[in-house]
Amino acid sequence: MAISIITKEDLQQFKAELLEAIEALLKRNTTEQKLWLRTSEVKKLLSISSGTLQNLRINGTLSYSKIGGTLYYNYKDIEKLMKGFKD
Template sequence: MAISIITKEDLQEFKTELLESIEKLLQGNTSEQKLWLRTSEVKELLHVSSGTLQNMRINGTLSYSKVGGMLYYNYKDIQKLMMDFKRSPIINTHGKDER
């Protein structure tokens, strides 16, 4: 069995290659995101029921487009909605998250 010695330089090169690979994967995922989502995809993404999603359409919380009887939602609108409702953790005196 042959013994290989790994140097600090080898580890640094591996780290650099690994980080570059991870960056490429992350960039690839964002570009693959569909711009328009169907109702079922939005319900899954937001973890809401059909009724809740209908209420969001009715009260104008989430805009949509209707084409040939199908409803489509813009992914950017969903992202904005999620950011608008993003909450900061409330920490009590015991250091526990009280959301």
């Protein structure tokens, strides 16, 4: 059985590689977010009712696009709305 000695530099290299891998995973997860969400997805994401979502549409707080009878919401608009709630 061969014995390997791990140095401090080996551990630092491992740490750097591990951090790079974690950052890559986080970037991939955020880029995989859908750009357009349906009504049910928006209601679940914001934890709101259909009526509240309708009010957000009517008063212009949340823009949407209607394609073939289905409403779609831009995820970036939803992010802006959520940031507005926090402020």
